[in-house]
Amino acid sequence: SYELTQPPSVSVSPGQTARITCSGDTLPNQYAYWYQQKSGQAPVLVIYKDTKRPSGIPERFSASTSGTTVTLTIIGVQAEDEADYYCQSADSGLWVFGGGTKLTVL
């Protein structure tokens, strides 16, 4: 098995930029995905295949990749973006989630 590592928490003020990282040895070779989960709800996909944004996801959500680290960026954070964010990848028939990052909008 393998692991994806995320910071437990990130805090930003409204209108600022939030960056959430995810590190893992397999990330140079496998796509990364990002899910947003609000309290008591099922996760929602916000980024797929490293950098692609699904329809319906605001443009302020973007992602980038560099070596073993992928980064979710939210430019101009809004109060509604407060949630837990999980990176996810898959390799050889195993799917793995990062530990999750709680984004707090101050």
Next chain:
Amino acid sequence: QVKLVESGGGVVQPGRSLRLSCAASGFSVSNYGIHWVRQAPGKGLEWVAVISYDGSKKHYEDSVRGRFTISRDSSKNTVFLQMNSLRADDTAVYFCARYFETDGYFEYWGQGTLVTVSS
């Protein structure tokens, strides 16, 4: 529209068994891979198992392999997770999710069913 509804959760003693169901509507489970993902109280998401669209492939997370079995009944359009030898650390909300194979992501999720393993 696409809908996934989990059921079968509850309180069970350690060592006992439970079977979860994931009833699908708006699509056929014979055309999509279906995953189970769990979330312990206050914790993160943990992938559990998958059954491929044609039912030929099943994969499991290390801690459940040999104890959990994923299966499906296409006639009922339902996927199951048979959980045996349950342990306290299996306590979680269990979600089922439809997998979009082309781009490799969990496309639709159910709302989850809570499994509590406690004596």
